[in-house]
Amino acid sequence: MNCIRNDAFLRTDGRKGIRNTVAVVYLVECAHHVAREIQLPFREVGVHLLGFGGCYPNDYSFRMLTTLCTHPNVGGVLLVSLGCEGFNRAGLLDVIRRSGRPAELLVIQECGGTRTTIEQGRVRIGEILRQLETVPRAALTVEELVIGTICGGSDGTSGITANPAIGLAFDRLVAAGATCIFEETGELIGCEQILATRAATPPVAAQLVESVEKAARYYATLGHGSFAPGNADGGLTTQEEKSMGAFSKSGSAPITGLIKPGDVPAVSGLYLLDVVPDGEVRFGFPNVNDTAEIVELIACGSHVTLFSTGRGSVVGSAISPVVKICANPETFRNLAGDMDIDAGRVLEGRGSLPEVGDEIVALVQRVAAGVPTASEALGHQEFVLGYKSFEPVGPACHPVSTIHM
Amino acid sequence: MDAIQLSSLDNVAVLVRRLPAGARVSLESGEVILDRDLGLGHKIACKPIAIGDKIMKYGVSIGSATQPIAPGQHVHLHNMQSDYLPTYTLDVDRLFRGVSTP
Structure with a gap:
């Protein structure tokens, strides 16, 4: 049962994904609705919603979102921030971009509110989905x-x-x-x-x-x-x-x-x-x-x-x-x-x-x-x-x- | 087969199908009669168990008897307890009775 597939999604750290998901990530509960609305039309095409509800920073939740957003099954990420929460959004964006993944950040307070952030977010998801079509493929073995x-x-x-x-x-x-x-x-x-x-x-x-x-x-x-x-x-x-x-x-x-x-x-x-x-x-x-x-x-x-x-x-x-x-x-x-x-x-x-x-x-x-x-x-x-x-x-x-x- | 004893060290057996009170269940230690209706996955004693005896399943202790238990009797919250943490249960029937019939 060694080789499982020839077309797994190869990431820059050498790990390989079995899915090529886009993660829409809210960084505080206050951005949850906007993130969910951005994701909704893409729900059936491999765009998933995740996030952290708390307003105050926490090393564990930061580490969790960095490892999740750079998980081999994730191909690209859109971060959605309200703007005043404690989560280190710049640090998270930097880790994801350095992993070679397309990643964008929208801050609701800087984007003109709910409606315009949703509109911009859906455009960004469309762009990320197009970039995912060219992700390199490689053989995946059971050892991986x-x-x-x-x-x-x-x-x-x-x-x-x-x-x-x-x-x-x-x-x-x-x-x-x-x-x-x-x-x-x-x-x-x-x-x-x-x-x-x-x-x-x-x-x-x-x-x-x-x-x-x-x-x-x-x-x-x-x-x-x-x-x-x-x-x-x-x-x-x-x-x-x-x-x-x-x-x-x-x-x-x-x-x-x-x-x-x-x-x-x-x-x-x-x-x-x-x-x-x-x-x-x-x-x-x-x-x-x-x-x-x-x-x-x-x-x-x-x-x-x-x-x-x-x-x-x-x-x-x-x-x-x-x-x-x-x-x-x-x-x-x-x-x-x-x-x-x-x-x-x-x-x-x-x-x-x-x-x-x-x-x-x-x-x-x-x-x-x-x-x-x-x-x-x-x-x-x-x-x-x-x-x-x-x-x-x-x-x-x-x-x-x-x-x- | 109506019940399985998972280890030869065990004093309980696990029912592998739903059975009514009065059903005869054959165990390695002999035949026992169920004292109540029991669902799949519930435990019955396959040996006499005294207060304070360890309840043995999978060949290890899963708690202690709080009542004497005869072979064939249901072994559950009413006659055994954890040696570590209390078990929280939600008695849905009692909750609903409490609402409808004061």
Whole structure:
């Protein structure tokens, strides 16, 4: 399964995209409406809306938008600013332009307001789309692919069908040289010792345990774990039970290292993404919903996200396609139009976990080659980004390539 | 097959299909009778469990029993709890009853 396609979108940093998206990015909620109106007529032609709602600057959100706007699936960017917010718009524009991408900035207060900014923005999008037609193409191999995984709307079937099937797919992809990322340290609470035995080196083992202990402290302060009412309705009782099910998404490969949002692994392998902020509890829940986690996986370079669901989530994402793997056969029948893979069929004797794992690997290859996922075809482009605070990963870890800023 | 025990160390089994109260479920440890209607993915005890015993699933502890649990009984929020964090649930039926019948 080495060469996936001959016409991937080659970026100047050498990474290759499986989509050639234009991102319209609002830099404060006050510019959201204008940005959305600019994007609306282009929604069906690969123009996505994303942004940051806060007025006050934050290193994490700046780093997230720089890595997202220079993601290999993004070909060009239009930034939309109100004009008085704290976001470093000049710095972001500079990083994107230095990456070789067409990028423009419109400041509503300098463009004459809502109507004229929308008009100008649509003209700029037309220009960027024309420039994207000449993006260089190159062969994409599986070694260059980054695949993230998340579970959302989990139930008692997630941990016995979809999640272990994703784990089998991850084992095959890691063995083929791809980079795979699993996440949500709060959903590994109770698994920390088992997690440590999977670490590639003793320092990584210590970092993995420490990251889960940090998550446990963080959630204990908030008084609420990563556990929604629907999880209990679906038969899950405790955080550690949900964790064991979630952990099986990681498969059985050694864990190469721990990364934080925006770190792009420089070496292939299996990584745990630490989504829980460092330091004292400051800005609330580590991730307000599944989309916040998907966005962080994409900021780490994920071309595709494998999303396991039992209760039935329907979300997709801006920038990178989401593959929906349904754990529960009843849910699959109920929401078939939203799902890509029926992993719950294993419970009804209609297939085995290895068969579902193989099906996931095959679908990842097709999606990377350009085939839209169910959520992509339905127009899902969810995006959310909030405030956080992180310290860089320590020296014990592995190399990560960081965007030069 | 109506329920699977994921590890030989486990004292619970997971239902693989929706079953009504009174249904007979065959487990490796013998046949049990369900004490209530249960959905896919829910857990039943496959061994006698005492207060304070660890609930074992996937071969590891997923919490502790807060009530004695007999084989075949539903294992959930009413008779077990996390050893880490409390579980938040939304009782939709009670919320709606609270609105319509004071």
